[in-house]
Amino acid sequence: MVDVPYEGIPGIPPAEVPDVELYHPRSWWTRYVFSQDAKVIAIQYSLTATAIGLVALVLSWLMRLQLGFPGTFSFIDANQYLQFITMHGMIMVIYLLTALFLGGFGNYLIPLMVGARDMVFPYVNMLSYWIYLLAVLVLASTFFVPGGPTGAGWTLYPPQAILSGTPGQDWGILLMLASLILFIIGFTMGGLNYVVTVLQARTRGMTLMRLPLTVWGIFTATVMALLAFPALFVASVMLLFDRLLGTSFFMPALLEMGALSKHGGGSPLLFQHLFWFFGHPEVYIVALPAFGIVSDLISTHARKNIFGYRMMVWAIVAIGALSFIVWAHHMYVSGMFPQFGYFFATTTLIIAIPTAIKVYNWVLTLWRGDIHLTVPMLFALGFIVTFVNGGLTGLFLGNVVVDVPLSDTMFVVAHFHMVMGVAPIMVVLGAIYHWYPKVTGRMLNEAMGKFHFWVTFLGAYLIFFPMHYLGLLGVPRRYFELLDTTFIPSSAHSLNAFISVVALIVGFSQMVFLFNLVWSLFKGEASGGNPWRATTLEWQTPETPPAHGNWGKELPVVYRWAYDYSVPGAAEDFIPQNQPPRATQLVQGAAS
Amino acid sequence: MSAIILFLAVLAVIAGWWLSQQRLTAKPWLEEGPAGDFPGGDAITWPAAKIGLGVFLAVASALFVLFISAYSMRMSVADWRPLPVPRLLWVNTGVLVLSSVALQWSYVAARRHDTEGVMIGLLVGGASAVIFLAGQLLAWQRLGAAGYFVASNPANSFFYLLTAVHGLHLTGGLVALGRTSAKMWRGAEIADMRLSVELCAIYWHFLLLVWLVLLGLLTGWTDDFVDICRQLLS
Numbered sequence: 001m002v003d004v005p006y007e008g009i010p011g012i013p014p015a016e017v018p019d020v021e022l023y024h025p026r027s028w029w030t031r032y033v034f035s036q037d038a039k040v041i042a043i044q045y046s047l048t049a050t051a052i053g054l055v056a057l058v059l060s061w062l063m064r065l066q067l068g069f070p071g072t073f074s075f076i077d078a079n080q081y082l083q084f085i086t087m088h089g090m091i092m093v094i095y096l097l098t099a100l101f102l103g104g105f106g107n108y109l110i111p112l113m114v115g116a117r118d119m120v121f122p123y124v125n126m127l128s129y130w131i132y133l134l135a136v137l138v139l140a141s142t143f144f145v146p147g148g149p150t151g152a153g154w155t156l157y158p159p160q161a162i163l164s165g166t167p168g169q170d171w172g173i174l175l176m177l178a179s180l181i182l183f184i185i186g187f188t189m190g191g192l193n194y195v196v197t198v199l200q201a202r203t204r205g206m207t208l209m210r211l212p213l214t215v216w217g218i219f220t221a222t223v224m225a226l227l228a229f230p231a232l233f234v235a236s237v238m239l240l241f242d243r244l245l246g247t248s249f250f251m252p253a254l255l256e257m258g259a260l261s262k263h264g265g266g267s268p269l270l271f272q273h274l275f276w277f278f279g280h281p282e283v284y285i286v287a288l289p290a291f292g293i294v295s296d297l298i299s300t301h302a303r304k305n306i307f308g309y310r311m312m313v314w315a316i317v318a319i320g321a322l323s324f325i326v327w328a329h330h331m332y333v334s335g336m337f338p339q340f341g342y343f344f345a346t347t348t349l350i351i352a353i354p355t356a357i358k359v360y361n362w363v364l365t366l367w368r369g370d371i372h373l374t375v376p377m378l379f380a381l382g383f384i385v386t387f388v389n390g391g392l393t394g395l396f397l398g399n400v401v402v403d404v405p406l407s408d409t410m411f412v413v414a415h416f417h418m419v420m421g422v423a424p425i426m427v428v429l430g431a432i433y434h435w436y437p438k439v440t441g442r443m444l445n446e447a448m449g450k451f452h453f454w455v456t457f458l459g460a461y462l463i464f465f466p467m468h469y470l471g472l473l474g475v476p477r478r479y480f481e482l483l484d485t486t487f488i489p490s491s492a493h494s495l496n497a498f499i500s501v502v503a504l505i506v507g508f509s510q511m512v513f514l515f516n517l518v519w520s521l522f523k524g525e526a527s528g529g530n531p532w533r534a535t536t537l538e539w540q541t542p543e544t545p546p547a548h549g550n551w552g553k554e555l556p557v558v559y560r561w562a563y564d565y566s567v568p569g570a571a572e573d574f575i576p577q578n579q580p581p582r583a584t585q586l587v588q589g590a591a592s
Numbered sequence: 593m594s595a596i597i598l599f600l601a602v603l604a605v606i607a608g609w610w611l612s613q614q615r616l617t618a619k620p621w622l623e624e625g626p627a628g629d630f631p632g633g634d635a636i637t638w639p640a641a642k643i644g645l646g647v648f649l650a651v652a653s654a655l656f657v658l659f660i661s662a663y664s665m666r667m668s669v670a671d672w673r674p675l676p677v678p679r680l681l682w683v684n685t686g687v688l689v690l691s692s693v694a695l696q697w698s699y700v701a702a703r704r705h706d707t708e709g710v711m712i713g714l715l716v717g718g719a720s721a722v723i724f725l726a727g728q729l730l731a732w733q734r735l736g737a738a739g740y741f742v743a744s745n746p747a748n749s750f751f752y753l754l755t756a757v758h759g760l761h762l763t764g765g766l767v768a769l770g771r772t773s774a775k776m777w778r779g780a781e782i783a784d785m786r787l788s789v790e791l792c793a794i795y796w797h798f799l800l801l802v803w804l805v806l807l808g809l810l811t812g813w814t815d816d817f818v819d820i821c822r823q824l825l826s
Binding site: 195204264 | 604619625638640641648654655659753
């Protein structure tokens with residue numbers, strides 16, 4: 001650690017902010033439970049998301065048990081299987097990944113990285129968490145209501161989502177829609193905070209082009225989420241009307257249980273348009289924070305400035321904009337006007353350009369870097385490989401003619417889990433290993449971390465690589481059991497069993513990670529304020545973990561971009577963003 | 593979905609214009625030193641609440657435009673029977689305009705440091721907003737009495753849905769307006785309240801604009817306009 005005496009430059013008074021701006025907690029309750037401190041809210045978000053995520057993990061085990069060993073487990077029936085699929089998908093995509101990246105990392109990192117004392121609307125931020133918690137509880141309650149959770153699939157397509165015959169038709173679907181509506185309201189409250197904090201509360205000298213890419217990723221993703229989630233809101237409200245009030249927004253005339261239903265004339269396709277207008281940006285709402293975080297991990301742990309910073313920023317913005325005009329590539333087989341498909345295939349393939357730019361820049365950042373194979377770096381590398389793999393199969397599925405035969409097979413499951421499941425989770429895990437010292441003041445155990453990485457990384461490939469092959473064979477997705485389907489060879493069944501065994505092992509290995517989180521909290525090596533010798537502001541706080549208000553008396557002033565690693569002539573291989581130029585020169589003079 | 597795409601295009605132009613002022617072509621790795629040495633790129637100096645409201649209005653607009661997108665898509669199905677819009681809606685519209693004008697007046701009074709004027713404006717604005725909401729409920733009742741139920745036709749469903757969503761947004765606004773009025777009542781400094789009054793006025797103008805668009809849609813006034821747009825696109 002370099003301890004340059006921080007005195008500022010003559011003529012630039014330190015940015016002092018009167019204390020009154022900040023809300024001060026007065027009791028244990030307002031400090032740790034109903035806290036308005038973004039850091040506490042971030043931890044609350046992360047723990048809640050992890051808890052419900054573990055439920056989704058167990059659901060995936062149950063599905064794999066059924067798929068690997070059909071007929072063996074009498075406690076899983078076809079209805080339950082559909083319920084497991086639905087809940088697993090919905091929890092993982094929305095309640096885990098979205099909440100963790102934006103509510104967890106966004107809350108913790110944005111104020112610290114832009115040099116603010118807190119989010120701009122702390123009270124609204126607190127409400128955001130409690131509404132999110134309520135949404136999670138409503139969702140979890142569906143496991144205990146009569147009929148259980150909905151089994152409509154995580155896309156909740158009408159008409160089948162609200163018809164009798166679909167499990168959870170009584171309460172499951174109602175509570176699911178209510179939970180989604182709550183989630184969106186809660187998220188909008190948080191999202192306003194993240195956006196306005198980045199726009200308005202940056203400390204002096206923190207220009208947009210000096211922001212770490214993590215903040216760029218989270219900021220752009222939040223803007224996208226604020227505009228995309230209303231589509232899910234609209235779809236949920238209208239579906240709720242169809243289910244509760246008997247309207248026909250989405251419901252066509254049909255026979256339900258042998259009788260003509262009360263609905264008529266509605267358009268299921270309309271729901272799909274609305275759903276995917278949210279659903280596709282959602283992919284990038286999860287991916288962009290991951291892109292940003294992984295850029296910072298790679299730069300820090302390769303001790304090298306990020307290659308092509310400007311291009312990275314432009315690519316993030318371009319991906320954000322483009323992702324709003326590709327949604328119908330999820331609907332090639334929906335029965336929409338076929339020629340639309342070619343327009344959406346084109347826009348889909350165009351997104352590959354900014355995405356590929358990012359991948360090249362990560363690789364070029366690594367090129368001739370001083371790569372430290374720390375646990376966060378391993379996860380970052382794991383992310384790049386996985387994201388490239390998942391992205392390549394995305395090129396397959398983005399084309400109409402290839403998508404049509406593959407659409408209903410395991411190939412889609414494999415693609416989707418590689419690019420949106422494993423890849424972002426790699427970043428989440430890497431980011432936790434990276435920032436845990438800042439949150440707790442202690443390092444996570446490295447041996448357990450490396451074990452966790454290798455089992456997770458290799459395991460994920462053993463699970464999802466063979467699944468592509470199953471998909472090419474024609475093994476359908478969403479099926480409870482395959483029985484004796486003639487075109488599926490018996491080898492496919494043994495492959496399924498193999499995948500299931502690996503999935504259980506990888507799942508249990510996450511317990512090592514959870515144990516590590518708890519063990520290191522008490523027994524971990526003390527980390528100091530800046531264990532990775534990183535440049536960004538969150539590592540320069542006067543205290544670790546950062547106190548309420550983050551910066552003590554004076555806000556930091558920023559003099560440089562976020563990636564001054566291995567600057568030629570500098571005494572240390574990193575220069576913090578808040579180090580004034582003159583101080584650097586002094587150190588340089590002393591060194592030479 | 594063309595309405596929402598058009599809306600997002602407009603937002604993209606605004607965002608693009610703003611980003612173009614932020615020196616995104618700067619080479620930050622060459623720009624060491626205090627920010628003042630380099631033009632542009634400082635944090636926005638507007639109050640956070642005002643930016644927050646701006647962002648929220650963008651989100652709320654997206655919500656309404658998405659409802660409108662769904663409306664126009666569902667409208668093209670054969671079972672659509674437009675419902676006769678109750679005359680009462682025109683009265684309600686007048687009341688909402690009055691509400692908006694009163695809040696604008698309140699804001700102007702706040703700029704002149706005229707406490708009494710602010711109070712009157714807030715009370716008239718709030719009261720007429722409540723009357724508007726009551727009028728909307730009455731319109732629902734009359735439609736129901738005439739046999740136009742929420743589920744009997746998609747046009748009816750959309751009518752109830754859109755007016756409900758608009759009404760809920762107005763109710764949320766009334767909470768903020770109530771807090772502002774309560775603070776004024778307890779004798780807060782007018783200089784401290786100016787921003788709150790201004791934000792209430794902006795939000796009211798926004799909801800008035802949304803209501804006029806929805807009214808045009810529900811009465812079918814905009815049908816010709818939509819047809820022209822459709823012909824231009826195809």
